[in-house]
Every structure is written in structure tokens, then in C-alpha cells.
Amino acid sequence: MTDELAQHRKAELVQRLRQAGLRVTQPRLWVLDVLDRVSGHWSADEVLAAVRARGARLSRATVYNVIHALVSSGLVMVADAGPGRMLLESARVWHHHFVCRDCGTVIDVPCVIGAKPCLQPALPGAEVDEAQVIWRGRCPRCVARSASRGGEHARQTSSRTSASASDRSIGAWTGG
Numbered sequence: 138m139t140d141e142l143a144q145h146r147k148a149e150l151v152q153r154l155r156q157a158g159l160r161v162t163q164p165r166l167w168v169l170d171v172l173d174r175v176s177g178h179w180s181a182d183e184v185l186a187a188v189r190a191r192g193a194r195l196s197r198a199t200v201y202n203v204i205h206a207l208v209s210s211g212l213v214m215v216a217d218a219g220p221g222r223m224l225l226e227s228a229r230v231w232h233h234h235f236v237c238r239d240c241g242t243v244i245d246v247p248c249v250i251g252a253k254p255c256l257q258p259a260l261p262g263a264e265v266d267e268a269q270v271i272w273r274g275r276c277p278r279c280v281a282r283s284a285s286r287g288g289e290h291a292r293q294t295s296s297r298t299s300a301s302a303s304d305r306s307i308g309a310w311t312g313g
């Protein structure tokens with residue numbers, strides 16, 4: 138790796154791996170560091186590309202194994218954004234996701250509880266360890282874009298109403 142991890146940064150990553158009960162290896166440090174530094178949601182192949190772009194010569198299998206270990210230990214979260222899309226992010230606080238039907242953007246939605254499982258199904262006798270909610274619809278940007286195509290009057294009225302409607306639904310979920 139060309140840019141060595143700063144010592145204090147490395148010490149923090151080492152501590153997090155140990156606290157999660159994982160053996161400290163260089164590939165694990167690299168992958169965790171990359172996911173920490175980027176915001177948003179990344180596919181496993183994007184993580185692989187990012188790690189390689191930083192000079193790490195790791196095989197795809199190695200990176201996939203590292204991701205599996207980090208997810209199992211809870212250091213990395215799998216964002217459920219629908220079929221065929223396993224998206225990864227550094228696990229900070231448990232949250233949910235909004236997926237835009239038009240542009241595919243995935244937006245974090247805070248969880249009222251902040252830890253899983255935050256919802257319980259009406260399924261007596263079942264052991265639930267996780268409930269992840271996906272909201273689907275059109276993101277504020279797509280709503281505003283289609284409103285602006287509808288002429289001056291439409292832009293003034295509908296973009297304002299749509300934005301406040303989506304604020305309300307998120308606010309209702311987060312409970313403020």
C-alpha cells in the first residue's frame with residue numbers, strides 16, 4: 138500500500154477489530170479503512186476497486202472473505218436496498234433506507250430505536266434478530282426535477298408540496 142495508514146488511525150482500526158473479536162490482518166485493516174472513509178453505500182466490487190486504487194494488491198476472493206468477516210462481526214453493515222444489490226457501509230448506528238425508483242439513489246433513514254431488531258412481527262415464538270425497512274418512491278431530487286419540467290407554475294407549486302410531504306414521512310418515522 139503506497140499511503141501507509143497513519144499510526145493513530147491504524148491503532149483505532151486495530152482496536153475495533155479486536156473489540157469485534159477479529160484477528161487483525163492487513164487486508165481487514167484496508168477494507169475497514171476504505172469503508173470508513175467513504176460515505177454512502179458500496180457494492181463489494183466497488184470496495185475491491187477502492188482498496189486496489191489505494192495500492193493494495195488483494196485478490197477478489199480475499200476482499201470478499203474480509204467483507205464477510207466484517208459483516209459477521211457487525212463492523213460493516215449490509216444495506217438492504219432490494220434484489221441484486223448487496224450494499225455495504227461502515228456500521229455506525231443502525232438505520233434504514235429509502236430507495237428511489239427513478240435514479241436508484243439509496244438514502245439513509247434514521248431508526249427510532251437505533252439498534253436491531255427495532256420492529257417485532259406478529260409471529261409468536263419466532264426469534265427475530267433484525268428488521269430492516271426499505272422505503273420506495275422518488276427521491277427529493279427526482280421529484281424536484283420532474284416538477285421543473287412541468288413549467289413555471291408546476292415548479293412553484295408541486296416541488297414545494299412534494300418536498301414537505303417527504304419531510305413529513307421521514308419525520309414520522311424518526312419521531313423527531
Ligand SMILES: [Zn+2]
Pocket residue numbers: 237238239240241242275276277278279280
Ligand atoms: Zn431519484
Ligand SMILES: [Zn+2]
Pocket residue numbers: 178216226232233234244245
Ligand atoms: Zn445506510
